Amino acid sequence: MPNEAYKFEARQLTRAYGSGKKLRVAVDHVDFRIRQREIVSLVGQSSAGKTVLAKLLLRLEQPTSGELYFDGQLVDRRTNPRAYWRKVQAVFQDPFSAFNQFFTIRSQLLASFRLFDEKPSRAEMEARVDAALLAVNIKPREIDGKYPFELSGGQMQRMLLARIFILRPQVLVADEPTSMIDACSRATILEYLMKLKQELDMTIVFITHDIGLAYYVSDSIYIMHQGKIVEQGPPDQVTQHPTSAITRQMLDDIPHVNREWIKRDPASRRGKLPMSA
Amino acid sequence: MSPVLEVADLSLHYVTRFGTRVQAVEDVSFQLEEGEILGIAGESGCGKTTLVSGCMGLYIPPLYRTAGDVRIDGKSIVGMTPEQNRREVLGRKIAMIPQGALNSLNPTRKIKDLAADMVLSHEERAERKELDERLRERFEQIGLQATQVLGSYPVELPAGIKQRVVIGISTLLNPKVVVADEPTSALDVSTQKSVIRLLFDLMDRGIVASMLFITHELPLLRHVSSSIVVMYAGEFVEVGKTEQIIHDPRQPYTKALMSSMLSAEPGQRGKKPVAIEGAPPNLALPIVGCRFAERCPSVVPNCKSKQQKIRILAERQVRCDLAE
Numbered sequence A: 001m002p003n004e005a006y007k008f009e010a011r012q013l014t015r016a017y018g019s020g021k022k023l024r025v026a027v028d029h030v031d032f033r034i035r036q037r038e039i040v041s042l043v044g045q046s047s048a049g050k051t052v053l054a055k056l057l058l059r060l061e062q063p064t065s066g067e068l069y070f071d072g073q074l075v076d077r078r079t080n081p082r083a084y085w086r087k088v089q090a091v092f093q094d095p096f097s098a099f100n101q102f103f104t105i106r107s108q109l110l111a112s113f114r115l116f117d118e119k120p121s122r123a124e125m126e127a128r129v130d131a132a133l134l135a136v137n138i139k140p141r142e143i144d145g146k147y148p149f150e151l152s153g154g155q156m157q158r159m160l161l162a163r164i165f166i167l168r169p170q171v172l173v174a175d176e177p178t179s180m181i182d183a184c185s186r187a188t189i190l191e192y193l194m195k196l197k198q199e200l201d202m203t204i205v206f207i208t209h210d211i212g213l214a215y216y217v218s219d220s221i222y223i224m225h226q227g228k229i230v231e232q233g234p235p236d237q238v239t240q241h242p243t244s245a246i247t248r249q250m251l252d253d254i255p256h257v258n259r260e261w262i263k264r265d266p267a268s269r270r271g272k273l274p275m276s277a
Numbered sequence B: 001m002s003p004v005l006e007v008a009d010l011s012l013h014y015v016t017r018f019g020t021r022v023q024a025v026e027d028v029s030f031q032l033e034e035g036e037i038l039g040i041a042g043e044s045g046c047g048k049t050t051l052v053s054g055c056m057g058l059y060i061p062p063l064y065r066t067a068g069d070v071r072i073d074g075k076s077i078v079g080m081t082p083e084q085n086r087r088e089v090l091g092r093k094i095a096m097i098p099q100g101a102l103n104s105l106n107p108t109r110k111i112k113d114l115a116a117d118m119v120l121s122h123e124e125r126a127e128r129k130e131l132d133e134r135l136r137e138r139f140e141q142i143g144l145q146a147t148q149v150l151g152s153y154p155v156e157l158p159a160g161i162k163q164r165v166v167i168g169i170s171t172l173l174n175p176k177v178v179v180a181d182e183p184t185s186a187l188d189v190s191t192q193k194s195v196i197r198l199l200f201d202l203m204d205r206g207i208v209a210s211m212l213f214i215t216h217e218l219p220l221l222r223h224v225s226s227s228i229v230v231m232y233a234g235e236f237v238e239v240g241k242t243e244q245i246i247h248d249p250r251q252p253y254t255k256a257l258m259s260s261m262l263s264a265e266p267g268q269r270g271k272k273p274v275a276i277e278g279a280p281p282n283l284a285l286p287i288v289g290c291r292f293a294e295r296c297p298s299v300v301p302n303c304k305s306k307q308q309k310i311r312i313l314a315e316r317q318v319r320c321d322l323a324e
Helices: A050-057 A081-087 A105-115 A122-135 A153-167 A183-200 A211-217 A235-240 A245-253 B048-055 B082-088 B111-120 B128-141 B146-150 B159-170 B189-204 B218-224 B242-247 B252-259
Strands: A006-017 A024-035 A039-043 A065-070 A088-091 A171-175 A203-208 A220-225 A228-233 B005-015 B021-032 B037-041 B063-072 B094-097 B177-181 B210-215 B227-232 B235-241 B311-313 B316-318
Touching: A006 A050, A006 A203, A024 A050, A024 A203, A024 A228, A039 A050, A039 A183, A039 A211, A050 A171, A050 A203, A081 A088, A081 A105, A088 A153, A105 A122, A105 A153, A122 A153, A153 A183, A171 A183, A183 A203, A183 A211, A203 A211, A211 A220, A211 A235, A211 A245, A220 A235, A220 A245, A228 A235, A228 A245, A245 B189, B005 B048, B021 B048, B021 B063, B021 B235, B037 B048, B037 B218, B048 B063, B048 B177, B048 B210, B094 B159, B111 B128, B111 B146, B111 B159, B128 B146, B128 B159, B159 B189, B177 B189, B189 B210, B189 B218, B210 B218, B218 B242, B227 B242, B227 B252, B235 B242, B235 B252
Parallel strands: A039 A203, A039 A220, A088 A171, A171 A203, B037 B210, B037 B227, B094 B177, B177 B210
Antiparallel strands: A006 A024, A006 A065, A220 A228, B005 B021, B005 B063, B227 B235, B235 B316, B311 B316
């Protein structure tokens, strides 16, 4: 029997596309258990199967074989999507494609209440939107009447997180939420993920290709490669004593300021200061 | 040796559809020599991409050149018509690896047609047969399976290969300067490393003479560039050798930028990341005093009233009167 102590439990979860010669197994018999109030990072290179696994967790895709349990309940076609999405929500890579360009941001944040069967009163909805915006450090009046294209990538990503503060799901699946925004705003997004965990007891599945970011926020890291989870453990263990070749490669490939990265003849790094004399 | 690219007192502005004038780049000067990679770092919106558009002579409304000169190979390009610029400068003298390179290939055409366009738009007389041979040779050189890749459509190729193709096409005409605008920000770390290797290789083979490398990730520049300029709100705030900027930044913004970078160092976990609070100033409004004053941790009252000039400090250029 699935154990109710876990938020998510996957058993031999598999998703394949195509058949015969063209069979591509995107997620290959993976097993994992995610506890409540845990931040789990799913780290892997491009096309490792991270996003497909995220879609399985979000019930946007159905597994070809194996099972996924949420709170001890099997998640499959019969699961009511609206009820499920009230509990499990997502933040995606590109905040601009997640919002409709033709409506104001505020109206779209208000529209998130449609997911609930009973909408709160207008005044309460407005108040909750304001509170959510404050939670992501945006003055509510600042975005009044504004459309998505009028904000920067970092600000839009915070709007997506504001939606999460409004909906307050039990689980957040964050698929590369920091890869489209600049390196200096990344810290802010991670800060909000930690805040969601601490203040709202949220369970977070953080998907990234950057093992450095994963190390920062997570309680546990899963390394994915070619559809399989090849290594998992606490961040210190995974980053300090990696057991798989792919983890070692990912750690080595991070350009770090105090370590040699690509060997190149120092003579080829020419040039004086680029100032005019 | 005379510089390949010479930018003198260049200022650029946009005019928005409401007629507002936005001064995106303010009075910048720098030189780029053969064999050199210059890193341009700064937050989104600080003017990095505008600056390089200016270096390529793309003064196409809504972008206008306010003042200043750009010389490539000793020849000024600022007075050229767009048509003349496209023929003589773009691709040949200065080429760009665009930001979001993965979406910059026309999905309805094969790679070989896209690559041929690059050559044919400059050399109308190139023979198709000869051209095919040339493309094959170059694609092999940059480590691609030429026959297979040239015959493919963009969607059939994985991200890493597509990025190589874009770099291959941009550098087909052996440009003097290549502008790499965030060439790796959409890639995972391992693919990033292989792309940077390719860029080094192009330099070492002499296909590309020099490079402007734009990024918001300072740690990456430590391995890539020989010098770095840090931009903030349209101005250069610190210019120096890579080691100076990375290991010993002096200007408050450069310092903040360095400490906002995250790395998988032992003991860093769970530490509160240091983000730079607030937003850069609105460049459509006149600015009094230091542009970073509102967000600066070491601000003093004087900063908000006195305009900061760039000055020489510890063998580099710094825009901050308090820096030491």
